[in-house]
Amino acid sequence: MIRITEIFHSLQGEARTVGLPTVFVRLTGCPLRCQYCDTAYAFSGGELKTIDEITEAVHALGGVRVTVTGGEPLAQPACLPLLTRLCDEDLEVSLETSGALDVSGVDSRVSRVVDVKTPGSGEVGRNLYSNLGILGPADQVKFVICDREDYEWSRFKLAEHALSGRVGEILFSASHEQLASTELAAWILDDKLQVRLQVQLHKYLWGDKPGV
Numbered sequence: 778m779i780r781i782t783e784i785f786h787s788l789q790g791e792a793r794t795v796g797l798p799t800v801f802v803r804l805t806g807c808p809l810r811c812q813y814c815d816t817a818y819a820f821s822g823g824e825l826k827t828i829d830e831i832t833e834a835v836h837a838l839g840g841v842r843v844t845v846t847g848g849e850p851l852a853q854p855a856c857l858p859l860l861t862r863l864c865d866e867d868l869e870v871s872l873e874t875s876g877a878l879d880v881s882g883v884d885s886r887v888s889r890v891v892d893v894k895t896p897g898s899g900e901v902g903r904n905l906y907s908n909l910g911i912l913g914p915a916d917q918v919k920f921v922i923c924d925r926e927d928y929e930w931s932r933f934k935l936a937e938h939a940l941s942g943r944v945g946e947i948l949f950s951a952s953h954e955q956l957a958s959t960e961l962a963a964w965i966l967d968d969k970l971q972v973r974l975q976v977q978l979h980k981y982l983w984g985d986k987p988g989v
Contacts, residue, residue: 790979897923
């Protein structure tokens with residue numbers, strides 16, 4: 778059984794498949810408390826479902842792509858067999874994870890989107906840096922930038938862990954309502970940094986609310 782906050786069909790708002798129709802499976806619960814978190818409603822509550830029920834719900838929404846997210850999905854042990862089951866259903870599967878829990882057991886067919894928590898998140902001490910050493914071309918790393926200090930820290934981590942050219946996508950995102958994306962874009966261009974600037978498309982389309 779897995780505790781689920783919501784399952785919905787929307788456009789992917791972030792990462793490599795931004796703009797593409799995607800089914801989101803949001804698991805309940807997270808051990809982190811990032812100061813910019815926009816899914817605090819997923820910290821508790823939810824409804825227990827079997828993997829069969831979740832898979833049926835995904836297919837009922839016409840899913841081709843599925844993103845398993847949270848909360849922190851890996852906080853529930855049954856997340857790993859769920860990911861494998863979704864892959865076995867010939868779906869294109871990605872996992873959004875905080876980077877605080879071990880991703881080595883995730884099915885190799887899954888694209889792992891791993892956060893690296895910046896100082897501005899308030900949870901920098903929770904980063905499990907061993908995760909970064911096992912990521913490859915199918916995976917993605919995301920830095921949410923709150924200010925210039927976060928930006929410089931993130932640049933250092935890119936070099937320290939030799940992420941450029943090894944990980945499929947390196948994503949820099951301005952923390953919503955804390956840093957303007959235009960300012961972050963200027964820093965990236967000034968430094969000729971080879972990262973992808975991302976904006977949270979779903980917030981521009983529908984605002985900051987659940988189920989979109």
